[in-house]
Amino acid sequence: MSDCLFCRIVGGDLPSDKLFEDDLLFAFRDVQPMAPVHILIVPKEHIATLNDTTLDDQPLLGHMLMTARDLAADEGVGESGYRLALNCNQEGGQTVYHLHLHLLAGRQLTHLR
Ligand code: 5GP
Numbered sequence: 001m002s003d004c005l006f007c008r009i010v011g012g013d014l015p016s017d018k019l020f021e022d023d024l025l026f027a028f029r030d031v032q033p034m035a036p037v038h039i040l041i042v043p044k045e046h047i048a049t050l051n052d053t054t055l056d057d058q059p060l061l062g063h064m065l066m067t068a069r070d071l072a073a074d075e076g077v078g079e080s081g082y083r084l085a086l087n088c089n090q091e092g093g094q095t096v097y098h099l100h101l102h103l104l105a106g107r108q109l110t111h112l113r
């Protein structure tokens with residue numbers, strides 16, 4: 001998917017502030033952070049939205065959550081707290097159509113906006 005922004009970041013065609021990588025996932029800082037800590041956790045495989053996942057992706061989805069938890073601990077916000085957000089399709093606020101989990105932390109998060 002050479003026309004997909006996050007595929008290009010995962011593939012190294014575009015630079016990113018990478019924090020973590022394994023066989024399945026890639027994590028990097030959001031270029032327009034909404035909080036002092038704003039990390040995106042994305043599967044290396046191109047999956048457009050959560051709606052496009054299948055039962056086969058269940059371990060991947062669990063791995064995304066546990067990686068987010070570990071990154072929160074690495075960033076020193078595991079105990080103070082953090083928010084995970086996954087936007088799906090237009091009214092969910094999704095703008096990049098490659099599945100990703102937002103990890104937000106470092107300030108008091110109140111309303112979902
Ligand atoms: P969405 O709105 O699809 O849930 O989130 C997409 C996120 O990707 C946004 O928070 C946006 O700031 C981030 N983003 C868009 N383009 C880039 C980029 O080129 N590099 C990085 N690191 N983040 C990006």
Ligand code: ZN
Pocket residue numbers: 001004005006007008045046047097098
């Ligand atoms: Zn992609």
